[in-house]
Amino acid sequence: xxxxxxxxxxGTVVDSGKLRAFCERVSKKVPVFIDEAYIxxxxxxxxxxxxxxxxxxxxxxxARTFSKLYGFAGLRVGYIIAQPEVVKELSKYAAGGxxxxxxxxxxxxAAYQDKAFLQDALxxxxxxxxFLYDVLxxxxxxxxxxxxxxxxxxxxxxxEKFVAELMKRGVGVRNWKFNNQEWCRISIGRMExxxxxADAFRQIS
Numbered sequence: 001x002x003x004x005x006x007x008x009x010x011g012t013v014v015d016s017g018k019l020r021a022f023c024e025r026v027s028k029k030v031p032v033f034i035d036e037a038y039i040x041x042x043x044x045x046x047x048x049x050x051x052x053x054x055x056x057x058x059x060x061x062x063a064r065t066f067s068k069l070y071g072f073a074g075l076r077v078g079y080i081i082a083q084p085e086v087v088k089e090l091s092k093y094a095a096g097g098x099x100x101x102x103x104x105x106x107x108x109x110a111a112y113q114d115k116a117f118l119q120d121a122l123x124x125x126x127x128x129x130x131f132l133y134d135v136l137x138x139x140x141x142x143x144x145x146x147x148x149x150x151x152x153x154x155x156x157x158x159x160e161k162f163v164a165e166l167m168k169r170g171v172g173v174r175n176w177k178f179n180n181q182e183w184c185r186i187s188i189g190r191m192e193x194x195x196x197x198a199d200a201f202r203q204i205s
Contacts, residue, residue: 001026001030001031001032001033002033002035003019003032003033003034003035004035004037005019005034005035005036005039005048005050006038006039006041006042006146006147006148007148008035008037008038008148008150009150009152009176009185010144010146010152011038011144011145011146011147011148011150011151011152012144012145012146012147013042013048013147016047016048016050019034019050020050020052020053023050023053023058023060024053024056024058027053027058027059027060028059030059031059031060031061031086032053032058032059032060032061033060033061033063034050034060034061034062034063035063036049036050036062036063036064037063037064037065037067037068038068038147038148038149039064040068040069040070040118040122041068041069041122041125041147041148041149042147049062050062051081054081054082054083057083059083059086060082061080061081061082061086062080062081062082063078063079063080064078064079064080064081065077065078066078066108066111066112068148068149069118069121069122069125069149070108070111070112070118070121071111071121072104072107072108072111075100075104075107075108076100076104077100077104077105077107077108124190124191125149125188127191128188128189128190128191128193128194129146129149129151129188131191131194131195131198132151132186132188132194132197132198133151135194135197135198135201135202136151136153139201139202139205140205141153141154141156141205142154149187149188150185150186150187150188151185151186151188152183152184152185152186153183153184153186154181154182154183155175155181155182155183155184156205157182157204158182159175159176159177159182159183159184160175162175162182162184162204163175163184165204166197166200166201166204169199169200169203169204170196170200171196171197171200171201173185173186173197
């Protein structure tokens with residue numbers, strides 16, 4: 001069973017109490033894989049994490065990455081927390097070309113210990129996200145409140161046209177179609193990048 005919390009692509013969060021109860025019940029039958037790639041963007045990541053399920057001996061696998069808040073997408077560094085026998089079994093598939101280089105590991109360890117950097121990165125991400133919220137509101141767009149580093153909102157035009165028009169203005173985005181509704185998901189970048197999106201968005205909205 002796979003659960004991404006916070007979710008991708010919506011940015012929504014499952015109630016931690018309900019998720020813990022789910023893990024306790026379902027992990028007795030099948031492994032429960034919790035993808036916590038975006039959990040560092042929550043106000044209290046420790047409280048929202050299912051790490052305590054692993055500590056209680058449940059068959060739960062927690063996945064984390066350094067590709068999001070830590071800014072190491074290019075290094076492809078991640079890790080799991082699970083029962084020892086599960087880690088041992090999965091390690092069979094992480095050898096050879098799938099292993100992580102020594103410089104990547106050292107960089108990840110340094111970043112993990114740099115709490116000041118993480119707080120600064122989180123602060124800047126929140127500022128950029130709030131800026132995007134304001135832009136969408138002023139242009140009359142609704143959006144899904146996000147607990148991650150992206151925001152998803154329904155489009156008012158055909159998705160491919162929206163993407164093409166922004167690309168003409170030097171801004172690249174993605175679009176999806178769910179239940180006959182076109183959606184766009186905007187990744188949160190530096191403030192100057194969000195301002196560039198806002199300028200292009202206002203021209204076509």
